[in-house]
Each structure stands twice: as C-alpha cells, then as structure tokens.
Amino acid sequence: MHLAELSRRTGVSVPSIKFYLREGLIPPGVPVSARKSEYDEEHVRRLRLVRAMLTVGGMSVGQARDVLAVADDPAFTRHERLGIAQYMLPPKVTVPEPDDEGRAAWDAVRGQICEELRALGWRFQDGAPALDVLTRSVLTLQELGYETPIEQFRRYAAAIRPIAEAEYATITQYEVLEEAIEATVAYTVLVEPILLALRRLAHEDVSSRLHYGDEGEVRRA
C-alpha cells in the first residue's frame, strides 16, 4: 500500500506519518521506485503502536524512538531486547549533581530504597532509571513534609509484584521474539494508565464508603 492508504487505514494524517518516518518511529517503506515506497501490514501495526505510545502512554517522540530503536536492533540479546523496553521507558528525572548539597539526601533515600527492595528479594540493576524515579518521588514527598513509612513502601511493592508476574506470564506466551517485544512495549505502556485509573476509582470508593456508609446508594453524577 502507499502512504495515502497507510494514512487511511490508521487515521493518522499523511504529514504526521512523514514526520514519524523522519523521526525513525516507523521503518521506511520498501522503495518501489525513486519517489515511491510500498508499506505493508507491519507498518500499520507499528504505526498504531506508536500512536498508542504517544497518546495513551503519554510518551514523547524521543522516548518512543529510543525504545523502538533498541527493540528493533538484532544486535542485542533476546533478554536485552525484551528488558530494554521497560528499562528505557520511565520518564527522565533530574538527579542532583555530585557537588550539589541535596546529593547527600538523594543518595541516602536511594540507598534506603535499594536496601529495602533487595531485602524483599528483588533483583535489579543499580543503574535502573526506575530507581531514580522512585528516589525523586519519595524525596519530593519528604520535602513536602510527608514521610513514606517503610511499611507502606513494602505494601506498594507487595501489591505490585503479582501484577508484574502475571504480566510476564502473558508476555512469555509469545514465542516469536518480535511479537514478544511488541507485546512488552504495549503492556508496559498501556497498563500504566489502567493501574492509575483503578487507583483513583478505588480512592473514590473508599472515600464514599466512609462518607455515606457501606450500605448507602451510589452517588451518581
């Protein structure tokens, strides 16, 4: 199919597709002549994934490009290509410079978090970006005057663990590497808003129970 049909099939405008091609988010089509290329179903799938990453996942074009670049690169091992998707996906976070005075607090919190998770038996690389996100969030909570007690942290970790296990089980069902990688990216990115939305709804439920009692009628908008 030509660019125009790729656009029609996915609902993405032709200029936008060109933009994604330039940015390397989707692989170029097979050039059928000097000024014309042919696209296939894989392009449709990829384009839909990209749109999902950008709109639902809230990723930037740069993040999406980086993730997909590694996911596509056969130079990495299967484990790396599967892992790098989740490894590179977290948002970038500002880490204080070594000479910064806040660095001490940062290192303390980060060390505490690592220690706690390792005590729970979790394995992860010391340089995992997710650790920085964790540190930044806990530190910010502290700076606002809210402590994150270790037991609450354990509760978070314990609640999350079975989710990750179930998801991993789902992913490993895909035998073809490319399919497994795409599934990893899709699940990693698209389940996040699901979890957060459920948390918000749970808050609403808990709150309304305390406010209206367990047996009351549900309030409607």
Add this chain to the structure above:
Amino acid sequence: MHLAELSRRTGVSVPSIKFYLREGLIPPGVPVSARKSEYDEEHVRRLRLVRAMLTVGGMSVGQARDVLAVADDPAFTRHERLGIAQYMLPPKVTVPEPDDEGRAAWDAVRGQICEELRALGWRFQDGAPALDVLTRSVLTLQELGYETPIEQFRRYAAAIRPIAEAEYATITQYEVLEEAIEATVAYTVLVEPILLALRRLAHEDVSSRLHYGDEGEVRRA
C-alpha cells in the same frame, strides 16, 4: 517575605513565580503597598506542591490550576473538596463523538468495565474521568490485538484496592481540612510514579529470574 525571597526559598525563578501567580496556581500575596506584596510560609508550601505536581507528577499548568481551584474553594463540601482532587486529576482522554462509528465499541468496553467493578462492590460516579482513561487504555490494547481478560482486570483491581485503603487511612489522619486536601493532592500525584517505577523494577526482577535462575547473582550495570 518578598517575591525575591520566595524565589530563594524554593529555588523557583522570579519570572516563573510571576507566571504561576498569573495562572492562579499560587494565591497572590498580601499587598503591603501598591507595588509590593508580602508572602508567607503557606506560599512556600504551595509553591513546592505546585512544582511537585508539574515536575514529578507530570501535570500541566492547566490541570494543576483546575485541581487547586476546587481544593481551595470553600463553597464545596469537605467530601467534595477531598474527592475533587483525585476526581479531576486524571489526564484528559479523547472520547469518540456520538456519531462516530467507534462509539459502539467504546460504550461496550466502558459498560463492561463498570459492570465488572460494580460486581466487585466498587462505588463510583458514572461520569468519573478515570473510567474514560480505563476505557481508552483497554480499547487501545484491544485495537493492537491484545485482550485484557476479565481475570487479569480483576487482579489489577484486587491489587490496587488495599493500596487505596491504606492511603486513605493516612489521609484521614489530617484533621484540618486544608492539610487533608493538600495531603490528598500530594499523595495522589506523587505515589503514582512510585507505583509505576515499582512495576518496572518488578518486571526486571521477574525477567531476570527466568533468565538467570532464582539462585544466580544479581546482574549489575
């Protein structure tokens, strides 16, 4: 204190503070003369909260303004002011227009989600924005060819519930309404990246266990 000191205390540039004042993210200082205003510790707290919402929470200035506007408005009831923070916080989502052909699929998925959650005993308003986020995410997963089996959805809900309950217990410790509201906003926004980061780390752990075995040494960066 003056604007300059507010800037020094929080590390936010003077022009940025002016910008936030214009946007209504922080209340104006008490005018001590025609061209000078006085700020206090409340402004420092608020400004730090705003920065946390924007940087760590990833919210837009508009979202932060809307949430804080309701949180500050004494015209709402305690329950409303506490609830509206989480109610307004989810990201905006594109809902298909009534005449759109995708509307049927949308309604079907949304109905299914509501039904499932209500079956679990959850109470929430039909118009909750989080429901739209849920619908959008599940629908996008489906469009990419990934089903979200009802049992997995239940697992997500079951895992999230105790987290929300524990958080709500923490929040209700604050007796002063304003403190409770600020705590709600802070926890709602800042715990989200914590949960997502833990999920990423859990994925890494599960993956490395399958890859290297349960007893192997932890791989380091």
Add this chain to the structure above:
DNA sequence: GAAGAAAGGATAGTTGAACTATCCTTTATG
C-alpha cells in the same frame, strides 16, 4: 527631601516539541 536602587505588575519574546503546509521532482496514467 532628593536620587539611585530595587520590587513587581504588564507585556512581549523565547524555546522546544509535535505536528502541518508548501514546494518540487518524479512517475503513473490516459
């Protein structure tokens, strides 16, 4: 009490991300 410095409101300018429109060569088609 005058003069320079500084605060701060109003306004306009800047930056970066994510598209979007135009130009123009090439190529398919009648």
Add this chain to the structure above:
DNA sequence: CATAAAGGATAGTTCAACTATCCTTTCTTC
C-alpha cells in the same frame, strides 16, 4: 506526450511553559 498525483525535503505553525524587558512605584540612603 500531457496531466495529475505521490512523496521526499524543507520551512512554517501552534501550543505550552517559561523568560526577559519595560516602567511605575517605593524603599533606602545621604
């Protein structure tokens, strides 16, 4: 062969989030 459309290259647009400038008012110091 002429016309029209595809599509790569390039430049322009839009929006959010700041950031810089201007200028009046006020404070301080002599």
